[in-house]
Amino acid sequence: MAVDRERVERLTRELLEAIGEDPDRPGLKQTPSRMAELYAEMFAGVDEDPAAHLARTISVTRGPAPDTLPSGAVLLRDIRFRSVCEHHLLPFAGVAHLAYLPGEQVVGLGALVKVVETLASRPQVQERLGEQIADAIAEHLDTRGVLVVLDATHGCVTMRGGRQPFASTVTVAARGEFTDPVARTELITLIGASGAASHEARA
Structure with missing residues (x-):
């Protein structure tokens, strides 16, 4: 179900009134419609199936060396994402940094980006987001292992409470062969995120 923009506008007006504001004053008059547009974009992934982006695969054995299969991981680094803490x-x-050990079939790299964007475009917590990305790739691709490392800054840490503007959170989700810390050490090094490395040291 798509975001109900009219309802978002109505509730935004109520929220502004609830905090003591006048939703009809010049600076706020367009805020309800802007919020409806924003929420339609931010939560577009609520009813979208991330697996749909992984349906179209590419055979790596149909080429100059038909008997050759990938021997190492496919790693896509520095996928920028934004989400909303629930x-x-x-x-x-x-x-987000994504890696998987492919079998005979691989997927276009843009599809991996779409998986991240779809799952991030809904109310989330970072820990679950990483696990959902890993599950989608592990369950819908021909893969022997999946690794997902997320490094994010949270408004609830930087803007409220302790107000730590430089604090970031690193989470790691692994499937298959990458559940072995030794097997994912090379990838963590390639990612080059100091936060991810320190997380691995504590795992």
């Missing part, structure tokens, strides 16, 4: 509806944003 606890306070404040934004969090950062980068």
